[in-house]
Amino acid sequence: MPKNSKDEVKFGESLTMRKQLVRSALTSGPGIGWVMVFLLLPLIFILVLSFMTRGEYGGQELPLTGENYKRFLGFGFFGFDMLYPQIIVRSLLLGAGTTLLCMVAGTPLAFFIGAMPQRYRNMALTLVLIPFWTNLLIRTYAWEILFAPESWLTRVFALLGFVPLGQPLYPSAFAIYVGMVCDYLPFLVLPLYASVEKIDWSIAEAAMDLGADGRRVFWHAVLPQVVPGLVAGIIFVLIPATGQFVIPDLLGGAKTVMLGNAIQQQFLQSRDWPFGSAITVFGMGAVMLGLWIYARIAGEKGGDIL
Amino acid sequence: MVPRRHNSAELRMANDTAAIEVENLVRRFGDVEALSHVSVTIRPGEFFSLLGPSGCGKTTLLRIIGGLDIPDEGVIRIGGVDASEIPAHKRPVNTVFQSYALFPHLTVYDNIAFGLRMKKVSKPDIADRVKKVMDLVEIAVLASRKPSQLSGGQKQRVALARAIVNEPQVLLLDEPLGALDLKLRKQLQVELLNLQRRLGITFIYVTHDQEEALVMSDRIAVMCTGKIEQMGESESLYERPRTRYVSQFLGSCNLIDATVKRRGQNDAVVDSPVGELHVDFGKQPTETSKRDKFTLAIRPEKVTLTPPTEAQGENRIKVRVEQLIYVGSETHYILRAGPQTLSAEAMNVKVGSQGFDIGQEAVACLPAGGLLVLDD
Numbered sequence: 001m002p003k004n005s006k007d008e009v010k011f012g013e014s015l016t017m018r019k020q021l022v023r024s025a026l027t028s029g030p031g032i033g034w035v036m037v038f039l040l041l042p043l044i045f046i047l048v049l050s051f052m053t054r055g056e057y058g059g060q061e062l063p064l065t066g067e068n069y070k071r072f073l074g075f076g077f078f079g080f081d082m083l084y085p086q087i088i089v090r091s092l093l094l095g096a097g098t099t100l101l102c103m104v105a106g107t108p109l110a111f112f113i114g115a116m117p118q119r120y121r122n123m124a125l126t127l128v129l130i131p132f133w134t135n136l137l138i139r140t141y142a143w144e145i146l147f148a149p150e151s152w153l154t155r156v157f158a159l160l161g162f163v164p165l166g167q168p169l170y171p172s173a174f175a176i177y178v179g180m181v182c183d184y185l186p187f188l189v190l191p192l193y194a195s196v197e198k199i200d201w202s203i204a205e206a207a208m209d210l211g212a213d214g215r216r217v218f219w220h221a222v223l224p225q226v227v228p229g230l231v232a233g234i235i236f237v238l239i240p241a242t243g244q245f246v247i248p249d250l251l252g253g254a255k256t257v258m259l260g261n262a263i264q265q266q267f268l269q270s271r272d273w274p275f276g277s278a279i280t281v282f283g284m285g286a287v288m289l290g291l292w293i294y295a296r297i298a299g300e301k302g303g304d305i306l
Numbered sequence: 307m308v309p310r311r312h313n314s315a316e317l318r319m320a321n322d323t324a325a326i327e328v329e330n331l332v333r334r335f336g337d338v339e340a341l342s343h344v345s346v347t348i349r350p351g352e353f354f355s356l357l358g359p360s361g362c363g364k365t366t367l368l369r370i371i372g373g374l375d376i377p378d379e380g381v382i383r384i385g386g387v388d389a390s391e392i393p394a395h396k397r398p399v400n401t402v403f404q405s406y407a408l409f410p411h412l413t414v415y416d417n418i419a420f421g422l423r424m425k426k427v428s429k430p431d432i433a434d435r436v437k438k439v440m441d442l443v444e445i446a447v448l449a450s451r452k453p454s455q456l457s458g459g460q461k462q463r464v465a466l467a468r469a470i471v472n473e474p475q476v477l478l479l480d481e482p483l484g485a486l487d488l489k490l491r492k493q494l495q496v497e498l499l500n501l502q503r504r505l506g507i508t509f510i511y512v513t514h515d516q517e518e519a520l521v522m523s524d525r526i527a528v529m530c531t532g533k534i535e536q537m538g539e540s541e542s543l544y545e546r547p548r549t550r551y552v553s554q555f556l557g558s559c560n561l562i563d564a565t566v567k568r569r570g571q572n573d574a575v576v577d578s579p580v581g582e583l584h585v586d587f588g589k590q591p592t593e594t595s596k597r598d599k600f601t602l603a604i605r606p607e608k609v610t611l612t613p614p615t616e617a618q619g620e621n622r623i624k625v626r627v628e629q630l631i632y633v634g635s636e637t638h639y640i641l642r643a644g645p646q647t648l649s650a651e652a653m654n655v656k657v658g659s660q661g662f663d664i665g666q667e668a669v670a671c672l673p674a675g676g677l678l679v680l681d682d
Binding site for chain 1 (some may be wrong): 359372374375393395396399401403405407408409410413420421424467469471
């Protein structure tokens with residue numbers, strides 16, 4: 001195409017470097033700007049903050065130090081303090097437990113939807129998504145009502161002997177996990193379903209043809225095909241669930257400190273922003289580690305699930 | 307070198323028990339009968355092909371034999387034993403799928419070893435058998451590759467190896483060469499045939515490619531909308547098709563309407579749109595040949611063309627060359643004789659020009675023995 005400065009457009013335009021830059025700036029610019037100002041800058045701010053020292057009345061002062069990280073990992077002022085390591089472990093356990101329960105409940109669900117005739121699937125997926133339309137707090141309060149001593153559910157449980165009559169079903173570990181699983185189940189089911197939808201059933205037939213019975217067909221031919229979706233689902237549950245503290249607070253009596261609680265405490269009550277930032281950076285580091293693991297396991301095949 | 311076909315006497319003597327016997331098989335999908343009272347007996351050691359277009363039921367039949375589908379009516383016997391209640395994973399048959407269906411997360415070695423591992427064969431035995439089979443299909447170097455790293459032809463061989471390492475009584479192949487290019491296909495056709503001869507396993511081969519079926523099979527069953535139209539050895543099927551469908555599906559045929567004028571012992575003189583023809587019924591006239599009207603079929607390669615000056619003899623018709631199709635080793639002619647169009651094929655034996663041009667007048671000879679009476 002002749003580079004005509006008169007810009008006579010025939011079939012397409014001539015694209016100069018300058019025009020290209022202008023176009024990129026106009027289309028991607030706002031998005032990049034937004035991310036920069038509202039995401040990247042605050043993150044850098046937090047990172048820098050985590051290396052500073054707490055001022056006397058709550059600000060931050062200059063001596064840059066790694067003290068905050070040391071304290072978080074347990075090497076505090078008075079020797080080895082289990083407090084924060086315990087918080088980490090507790091949060092990880094909650095996350096892992098939720099993930100496990102979501103897998104147990106979500107895998108059959110994903111396959112069930114996959115087995116439905118095409119016209120019902122969208123409706124089923126919508127039903128899975130409906131909880132997202134309601135605020136988390138409201139949903140959790142709803143569980144509180146359901147777990148109250150007078151509710152029909154509690155009475156059934158009392159009849160079955162799980163609780164003494166007149167006592168509520170919360171605060172308890174049971175209530176926490178019910179709330180957690182109900183909140184995070186869609187995060188596992190949807191990516192898993194994406195894999196289930198793409199299963200090549202001729203491979204399952206091949207396994208049958210070669211002598212595998214039902215159980216072995218599932219293990220050798222079906223399950224390996226959904227690994228990318230499963231791994232994505234696990235990451236999508238594990239990481240947020242580890243940082244979740246609202247549900248454990250509401251359904252668990254707010255007596256134990258989780259990672260989220262700790263961060264909240266440091267920023268609000270203790271006004272130790274540097275330390276709070278250190279905890280935050282630690283949490284984010286864990287997320288990035290998880291994503292890196294996912295990228296390694298699922299490889300290129302899993303990339304399209306994300 | 308292509309091994310010669312088994313002749314029926316050899317196969318019949320080899321074993322009295324049929325490898326696969328299917329009786330009155332019916333399979334419906336909703337209102338449609340994919341298989342309509344199909345019965346067939348396949349002999350051990352035979353290379354048997356199911357030939358037909360998409361939707362004729364050949365794949366359905368194959369899947370039912372393999373146990374991947376269950377018939378609505380009918381019986382299936384494998385090696386004489388009623389297999390109707392036996393699930394797929396317990397049947398002594400293995401399938402080579404059209405899409406290969408290799409396990410994507412396993413290496414070539416593990417793919418092939420899969421069936422043996424399901425049967426809990428010992429590790430050293432597995433290693434031994436897998437190695438032998440890999441050498442047989444020449445894929446030993448690919449052992450540690452994954453299916454995504456293989457070409458189409460290589461995947462084909464792995465699928466084959468994975469099936470035959472289990473030493474099945476019958477091997478089922480569902481259009482295994484469909485996805486390959488022409489040259490590779492022809493090469494693998496010969497290799498498959500050689501393999502079958504070496505192993506002696508009964509092969510049931512599904513294809514829509516009539517040339518492929520003719521080249522490889524001992525016997526072919528030509529299928530159409532859920533039924534077997536005609537079954538027999540390649541040559542008899544090609545030289546003596548009984549219906550229009552079979553005559554047009556295997557190669558092509560000229561179809562001529564005929565009305566009987568005079569009848570002899572084993573022949574007749576008929577009237578047709580191209581004129582009077584003498585038809586020889588061969589050693590045994592069929593039921594249809596006893597009627598007054600029937601359809602005659604003659605293969606284009608049996609129609610010979612001569613210059614108009616040699617118009618002597620029976621069944622010689624004046625034609626005009628309407629079209630000429632040059633196919634390299636052959637020339638196909640479209641001829642017109644009054645209301646009838648005929649096609650003739652001739653090998654280009656002469657060095658230089660082959661003789662006839664478009665618009666030229668010629669004489670076509672339809673030999674009396676080549677005119678076949680069709681059942682429909």
